Amino acid sequence: MIKRGNSKKSINKTARDFARSSHTQTPRNRSGQVWVETVIYTLIAFILIGLVLTFARPEIEKMQDRTILQQSTEMLRDIDLKIRDMEVPGNTRILNIIIKKGVLKLDCGNDKLVFEMESKNVYTEPGKNISDGDIIVLTEKRTDYSLVTLTRDYSDKYNLKFNGDDIVKELSQASNPYKLKIVNEGEDANQKVVLNMSLG
Numbered sequence: 001m002i003k004r005g006n007s008k009k010s011i012n013k014t015a016r017d018f019a020r021s022s023h024t025q026t027p028r029n030r031s032g033q034v035w036v037e038t039v040i041y042t043l044i045a046f047i048l049i050g051l052v053l054t055f056a057r058p059e060i061e062k063m064q065d066r067t068i069l070q071q072s073t074e075m076l077r078d079i080d081l082k083i084r085d086m087e088v089p090g091n092t093r094i095l096n097i098i099i100k101k102g103v104l105k106l107d108c109g110n111d112k113l114v115f116e117m118e119s120k121n122v123y124t125e126p127g128k129n130i131s132d133g134d135i136i137v138l139t140e141k142r143t144d145y146s147l148v149t150l151t152r153d154y155s156d157k158y159n160l161k162f163n164g165d166d167i168v169k170e171l172s173q174a175s176n177p178y179k180l181k182i183v184n185e186g187e188d189a190n191q192k193v194v195l196n197m198s199l200g
Helices: 004-023 027-084
Strands: 092-097 103-107 112-119 130-132 135-141 146-153 158-162 168-172 178-187 193-199
Touching: 027 092, 027 112, 027 135, 027 146, 027 178, 103 158
Parallel strands: 158 193
Antiparallel strands: 092 178, 103 112, 103 168, 112 146, 130 135, 135 146, 178 193
């Protein structure tokens, strides 16, 4: 014969033990849960970083392009200062030319120095020549970029040559600086100062 009181106590104890075991996690289970949570948080962080970069990258590229264009303007000014300082025939200057992006054209046929660069940044008002000192800045809008041109015209006073010829020499993006040598070779028949350029 089973005693009712003892049976009831036994059932209650079993229920409590089951409830306790169902709410108690072993160290192994806890460590697995922490690992899963870490993976989820990491994925969320990567997604958020990706979204930020998607929206921020175009603006970062525009800022970088603007900085390069400003540096390129300063490069043309530096070349201009050296040229203006070469008044005596035989004077020679050697310049380190750094091209991070774009191309510097030594347009000797037209006696101009021209820097061109494709940019995400609309640097100046499109289609309009803007004077920045002696440098003319022109921004031309394309489908998905702008072509920015910086021009220094020397045709009024100088006759530019490259290795003695009226050619166009292009200096494009490079990891190392170009060594541009400029020599004052005196005046030509039109009383323009002949500046002969070469790469060292």
